[in-house]
Amino acid sequence: MGVAHLSQRGKFMAIFNIQKREIECKIVYYGPGRCGKTTNLEYVFKAFKRQVTGEMVSVDTEGDSTLFFDFLPMGLGKINGCDVRVQIFTVPGQQKYSSTRKLVLKGLDGVVFVADSLAVRREKNLISLKDLQQNLKEYGQSITRIPLVLQYNKRDLADEGVPIMSVEQMERDLNRQLKVTSFEASATKGTGVGKTLQECLKLTLISLHKELQWSK
Amino acid sequence: MNIKERVRSLLKEAELYKDQRLLKEARKKYTDVIEILEQQSRIQNRDALIAAVEKKRDSLDTAIIKWDQSRVNPEVSGKVQNLIKRLFTASEEGISDEENGINEAITLAKFGQYRQALEEFSRLVHLPIVCASAAKNAIKCYLELSESDECIEAVKGWWQDCCFTPEQYASITHFMQSAFEKSGLDLGDAMAEPQVGFAGGEDFTAPIDDDIIDITSIGINFQSGPMEGQHVEIDVSFQSGSLLSLIVASSEKALLQLLLKGTAIHDVDFYSPIAIFKGAAVVESNTGILSGPKKGDFSLDIRINSI
Ligand SMILES: Nc1nc2c(ncn2[C@@H]2O[C@H](COP(=O)(O)OP(=O)(O)OP(=O)(O)O)[C@@H](O)[C@H]2O)c(=O)[nH]1
Numbered sequence: 001m002g003v004a005h006l007s008q009r010g011k012f013m014a015i016f017n018i019q020k021r022e023i024e025c026k027i028v029y030y031g032p033g034r035c036g037k038t039t040n041l042e043y044v045f046k047a048f049k050r051q052v053t054g055e056m057v058s059v060d061t062e063g064d065s066t067l068f069f070d071f072l073p074m075g076l077g078k079i080n081g082c083d084v085r086v087q088i089f090t091v092p093g094q095q096k097y098s099s100t101r102k103l104v105l106k107g108l109d110g111v112v113f114v115a116d117s118l119a120v121r122r123e124k125n126l127i128s129l130k131d132l133q134q135n136l137k138e139y140g141q142s143i144t145r146i147p148l149v150l151q152y153n154k155r156d157l158a159d160e161g162v163p164i165m166s167v168e169q170m171e172r173d174l175n176r177q178l179k180v181t182s183f184e185a186s187a188t189k190g191t192g193v194g195k196t197l198q199e200c201l202k203l204t205l206i207s208l209h210k211e212l213q214w215s216k
Numbered sequence: 217m218n219i220k221e222r223v224r225s226l227l228k229e230a231e232l233y234k235d236q237r238l239l240k241e242a243r244k245k246y247t248d249v250i251e252i253l254e255q256q257s258r259i260q261n262r263d264a265l266i267a268a269v270e271k272k273r274d275s276l277d278t279a280i281i282k283w284d285q286s287r288v289n290p291e292v293s294g295k296v297q298n299l300i301k302r303l304f305t306a307s308e309e310g311i312s313d314e315e316n317g318i319n320e321a322i323t324l325a326k327f328g329q330y331r332q333a334l335e336e337f338s339r340l341v342h343l344p345i346v347c348a349s350a351a352k353n354a355i356k357c358y359l360e361l362s363e364s365d366e367c368i369e370a371v372k373g374w375w376q377d378c379c380f381t382p383e384q385y386a387s388i389t390h391f392m393q394s395a396f397e398k399s400g401l402d403l404g405d406a407m408a409e410p411q412v413g414f415a416g417g418e419d420f421t422a423p424i425d426d427d428i429i430d431i432t433s434i435g436i437n438f439q440s441g442p443m444e445g446q447h448v449e450i451d452v453s454f455q456s457g458s459l460l461s462l463i464v465a466s467s468e469k470a471l472l473q474l475l476l477k478g479t480a481i482h483d484v485d486f487y488s489p490i491a492i493f494k495g496a497a498v499v500e501s502n503t504g505i506l507s508g509p510k511k512g513d514f515s516l517d518i519r520i521n522s523i
């Protein structure tokens with residue numbers, strides 16, 4: 001038996017193959033429709049060519065909203081003697097895709113919650129965070145325990161003269177209880193995108209390391 | 217801000233939201249502009265301006281309606297379907313290719329790819345070890361596709377092709393009856409009477425995956441034997457449909473002795489995030505873990521029989 005029992009992708013467990021010393025984990029970008037999840041991943045695909053191990057696949061609609069998911073495979077090389085591979089997904093954020101959203105979330109090891117800085121999207125951010133919490137709960141996971149980072153996206157729009165929320169307000173709205181690391185970003189320009197993902201990967205790997213007791 | 221500036225800034229906002237396909241937000245801004253203009257009697261060519269903004273708003277309305285009516289689960293390309301199967305089917309150790317085929321087709325059905333899923337179930341129906349499960353899942357797909365007549369024809373055809381034993385056929389038609397009822401359809405006596413008696417409440421051991429809720433742990437109440445009166449709770453480490461995997465420490469000798477392969481457990485509490493269900497289960501395997509952090513402990517697979 002080469003694969004430890006814990007290895008199977010169950011409800012929320014990375015695939016860990018002890019004999020081959022491989023670990024495969026799943027990161028999901030969550031957030032309201034049109035907040036910039038796909039744009040984040042597109043930037044990662046372009047900017048982290050060395051870590052990207054395959055094509056980015058987007059299953060989207062005519063209006064370029066995500067229909068099922070975006071998918072990007074990455075490899076981080078050897079960490080603690082283990083080959084670490086990462087599957088990154090984005091969920092469809094639009095309200096009507098709630099059932100697919102839940103399917104894509106299943107089995108995740110870490111989450112990036114992308115919030116939209118546009119003032120008109122304030123309520124949608126809140127609803128989406130609540131939806132994340134609820135879906136995690138239904139998979140027996142807790143939003144307070146899962147590796148999670150927040151990203152306040154579209155900061156560049158401040159220069160366009162459209163109303164955007166201050167970071168303080170977004171912290172109050174979304175991070176008062178969670179108290180997780182948050183980043184300002186502009187996914188179209190690429191600022192903050194790498195930092196967000198790196199922090200999420202770091203938290204996820206620390207958590208898996210504890211859970212799977214993997215060491216040299 | 218004077219009126220002109222206010223209108224200009226609202227229009228700019230609306231255009232930006234439109235570019236980001238925040239259609240309803242853009243629509244709201246156009247409406248705000250129209251309302252402002254309507255209150256101004258002194259602006260030159262006011263009516264022409266209002267008409268122009270209304271036109272923009274109308275085209276948004278068309279886009280919003282189109283969006284609202286677009287399908288949630290359209291059929292996607294074969295390439296994407298294969299990716300969905302690969303990415304979202306739980307990889308299980310020690311299951312046969314046929315069972316894996318069933319799991320993959322179930323994944324497709326969950327993503328609304330009923331046509332392709334049906335094609336795969338219809339192929340799997342001809343393989344004895346998964347025929348009943350394939351047939352039941354195919355029935356669900358037919359109903360999702362609103363093809364109840366085709367469903368009846370297909371099941372009859374499979375029976376004539378000797379895909380099932382009489383017991384399986386009885387179980388399948390029973391399943392079909394209730395699936396039709398759930399869809400508000402009357403199966404009537406469209407299906408020939410099965411030749412064998414069928415005891416109601418028969419166990420669906422097939423992976424009718426999406427009917428089973430997620431179970432996080434189980435509690436076993438021993439009603440007799442050496443652990444009579446005791447209640448034991450065990451976490452579920454992995455779930456695939458009605459099959460639950462548990463890990464029991466090697467120190468739990470008495471418990472392990474009672475949960476040997478093939479043992480039926482009559483009084484089980486299934487804990488899910490939603491509620492606790494009472495039911496029964498059977499131990500499908502009980503094997504020692506040979507490597508990894510849980511080495512020496514035991515891995516048990518138990519199948520939910522009823523819930
Ligand atoms: N100005 C600006 N626009 C952005 C930014 N990020 C995303 N957008 C725009 O917002 C729109 C939606 O971006 P997507 O990446 O498709 O959003 P999403 O979260 O994947 O949306 P769904 O798939 O519907 O859930 C697009 O028009 C993007 O160009 C940003 O940082 N700044």
Ligand SMILES: [Mg+2]
Binds near residue numbers: 037039
């Ligand atoms: Mg998207």
